Amino acid sequence: MSTAPLSPEVQVAVARVRDEVAALHAELVRYGLVVWTGGNVSGRVPGADLFVIKPSGVMYDDLDPANMILCTLDGEVVPNTPGSDRSPSSDTAAHAYVYRNMPEVGGVVHTHSTYATAWAARGEAIPCVITAMADEFGGEIPVGPFAIIGDDSIGRGIVETLSGHRSRAVLMQNHGPFTIGKDARDAVKAAVMLEDVARTIHIARQLGEPLLIAPEAIDSLFDRYQNVYGQPAGEAR
Template sequence: MEDLKQQVYEANMELPREGLVTYTWGNVSGIDRSRELFVIKPSGVDYESLTPEQLVVVDLNGEKVEGDLNPSSDTPTHLELYRAFPEVGGIVHTHSSWATSWAQAAKGIPCYGTTHADYFYGEIPCARSLTPEEIDQNYETNTGLVIAETFMGKNPMYVPGVLCANHGPFSWGRNAGEAVHNAVVLEEVAKMAYRTEHLRKSVEAASQDLQDKHFFRKHGEHAYYGQ
């Protein structure tokens, strides 16, 4: 558990270093699937003063198992994603500015190029807005459920991120570090897609062939990118 805490701590600290968070607007968690426990940032604690010991351990019923501080108020969202996506080992939420701008416009990010296709297979979707009832009761849980709904019939490991309408992005990966990596890519892709749309009256997504080529040269059994 100390290893996982250290890993999740380091992943959290990467958020300010990569320019993805202002103040406390972000949180990373990581799960130990064998023990069904996940580690998450405490709520409202500044990154400068965060220590690995402050991280909170939560079980898959959402009960705090270890830690003196309250877990992130987004903990129920992380919980629902761990339940819905069994291959996910780490989750990140930020208000990073480009991805959040797309989320505020309630618009999914089309795949305009190979940078996107290298990591996300097809559009990064925007989840539907929550109903007034879903907002009023169990808001953070419902945020997770609506994300899961968005991925019905989709492989979350092929599209490791989502936008929440009028809110911001969530991303994930096999572990906390990969989830942060995908958060950085999502932000970069959101920035370039914005500019792409402003360079032409109408832009089209990259061809399916090009998307396949780039995604599958890095992922799956025929991958030949890297060592």
């Protein structure tokens, strides 16, 4: 594969995404979402058909911007760039498919976090029974189809499941969660919040049947959190 040299502007953007993606992997460890070398974060490069993703099989303590891998939206490693001597994450094809088919997505995260993966193992959507879940995801966390790792089958399942859905998270059946966001940090936040609600609602079900939130209340909560919460005074949309 041969590619044209990157413009200075794109080189700056790539460097920023490398820094961000490398640092965000530490958040997966901090929140207990990954073990050993499993899981990955990727981030789209603004202004270019490129994304940055974690290398395969590298310990989290050994990750840094220089060994992040730059890929095209076809999932091919860009040659002669830092990290290009390594293999990219085994989920690279899935991430690439999401970026090609969901242009609004700027970040993708995959973990095997315990509670979310337990729901995925049962092939059961997480019902929207707490306000924090309505705020963050706008409804239930849906289940995506079973798919084999290594090609774009997982990516196809993610796109098919989340297209037209407010959730930024999907439970791929028998595999685990994938989350998307406007950028890599947003996708990591979704992964953290997903595991939190998956754990809480699992515990609630041990006590009895959780109470569903009415759809109109979910809509109101989601709109407030997404458009009002945290906005400076006078700037809420």
